[in-house]
Amino acid sequence: MQVGTTLGAMRAATPLVQCITNYVAMNVAANVLLAAGASPAMVSDAEEAGEFAAIAGALTVNIGTLSAPFVAGMRAAIAGAEGTGTPWVLDPVACQATALRRRVAADLVALKPTIIRANASEILSLAGEASRGQGVDGRDSTAAAQGAASRLAQRTGGVVAMTGAVDFVTDGMRAVRIAGGSSWMPLNTALGCSLTGLCGAFAAVAAPFEASVAALALFAVAGRRAHGAAEGPGSFAPLFLDALHQVGPDDLDREARIEVLEVAAA
């Protein structure tokens, strides 16, 4: 897949990405998007969120620190995005954990996100299957959740970008696995949330499946590069930001480990 071309297009556009994300992720995700080449804006109040979505290249919606004002802002923003045909990405953080999260996540999935980016435990929960997720951290393998991801994509008509030690992306018909990254990534809070924002950045310039693959591949390549130079989760964080900025289109094509799957294997 031509992920390098997609990266070049994203950087050329510097897309404005509206991120409705949690308090933990706001700063981390903004820095990740800036380093990768996008223009993030954390705009979530219901009074302005719909208006902003109409001028953004993409919207991302994350339920990490859920509250009634956040939900109102999400609904306003999604309505604004739908009005202009703007792509939007859902991150159902810890959607298995509480009744509130299960209900809000199900309501948002019913609005048919362009992309759902989540860990395997969250995908299993959204698909109505048993999840071993603990809080915001995934505890299921993506291999065990491929069927759930495919069914979810078929139900929404969108793309499911599922992450873990090996990532899996499907639109219900096509599927790929992406290897790479670092075992220190899940020990850095909000990297999953930041990747959701990056999916939005790519979706502003490319079709949802290609956008998701490019975003996850960039994380995988940058994570692998940073791992080689880091000594632990703390030194990993700045090295990862540097790598996100330094990986170019040719590097991405050369270093990305993307396996295109037969549909029957998905």
Ligand SMILES: Nc1ncnc2c1ncn2[C@@H]1O[C@H](COP(=O)(O)OP(=O)(O)O)[C@@H](O)[C@H]1O
């Ligand atoms: N064990 C691992 N080895 C390599 N990369 C990982 C590992 N776990 C997660 N990642 C990477 O970390 C990023 C965030 O994924 P993940 O931790 O699944 O999200 P979340 O924080 O939403 O649970 C993704 O790029 C994923 O590929």
Ligand SMILES: Cc1ncsc1CCOP(=O)(O)O
């Ligand atoms: C720790 C925490 N608590 C609520 S949201 C959040 C951030 C989770 O970030 P990620 O799912 O990207 O690791």
Ligand SMILES: [Mg+2]
């Ligand atoms: Mg995480």
